[in-house]
Amino acid sequence: MPRIRIDYGSEPAQFGYLYTPTEVDGPLPVVMLIHGGYWSADFHLNLATTLAAELARRGVAAWNVEYRRVGAGGAWPETSADIESALAATSTLLLESSPVPLDVADVRIVGHSAGAQLALWVAGRRDCPVRPSRVISQAGALDLVSRAARGGGPLEALFGVSYSDDPQLYHDASPLHRVPTGVPTVCIHGRGDVQVPAAASRAYVDAAGAAGDRVVLWEVPGEGHNAFLDRTTRSWELTLQAVLGDDPWTDGAD
Known part of the structure; x- marks a missing residue:
């Protein structure tokens, strides 16, 4: 698949790769991919490379983004700003750089783990110049408040402060506490996930639905947190179904 690097800022981590199909019939939806990894520089956008290439093979444009993370020039102010800038770039830099026409009125976001937190956080930014048409949360870390109560090492590194010292900061970044987003959402979670238990997605879907969002949860028996990175899994198949x-x-998980 053709791949183009696009820098959406001047910092080293402010870039992404745009994957496009070779055969195009009309403007294509754009799928923005946000990788996970505890918001840490130990993890990179290559986690989403296989999914980006597969989506392009299936006829959409995939925008696989990197962003500043803890240890790579970022804490919460930089990380959140980069995600918003990368989304806004779909209507400017991507249009200018893409070899194929893009439908920037149809930008879908897929986030895995910490990336799902970022995806739903930016979906709730109603003043962002680009509003996503849907979000797919893969094993999302969607309840930062409860997670911090169980021991918030990665979160304290991200926010630079403990939950007890600044609970409002955690609430403002926690998808569970930001509903409704107004963006249709599919949450997919493995029931065997021990890193981010499926209860986090259940709580989010209950709260978002009660707040008026269009949201659904697909739970996957027997699969864990990293099943979304393996193209042989049910979690992978359901991700493609939710995106495409x-x-x-309405259709549900086939």
Whole structure:
């Protein structure tokens, strides 16, 4: 698949790769991919490379983004700003650089783990110049408040402060505490996930639905946190269905 590097800022981590199909019939939806990894520089956008290439093979444009992380020039102010800038770039830099026409009125976001937290956080930014048409949360870290109460090492590194010292900061970044986003959402979570238990997605879906969002949860028996990185899994298949399906909220998990 053709791949183009696009820098959306001047810092080393402010870039992404745009993957596009070779055969195009009309403007393509854009799928923005946000990798996980505890918001840490130990993890990189290559976690989403296989999914980006697969989406391009299936006829959409994939925008696999890097961003400043703890240890790579970022804490929460930089990380959150980069995600918003990368999303806004779909309507400017991507249009200018893409070899194929893009439908920037249809930007879908997929986030895994910490990337799902970022995806739903930016979906709730109603003043962002680009509003996503849907979000797919893969094993999302969607309840930062409860996570901090169990021991918030990665979160304290991200926010630079403990939950007890600044609870409002954690609430403001926690998807569970930011509903409704107004963006249709599919949450996919393995029931065997021990890193981020599926209860986090259940709580989010209950709260978002009660707040008026269009949201659905697909739980995957027997699969864990990293099943989304393996193209042989059910979690992978369901991700493609949620991203590419016309109406996954009605059709359900096939």
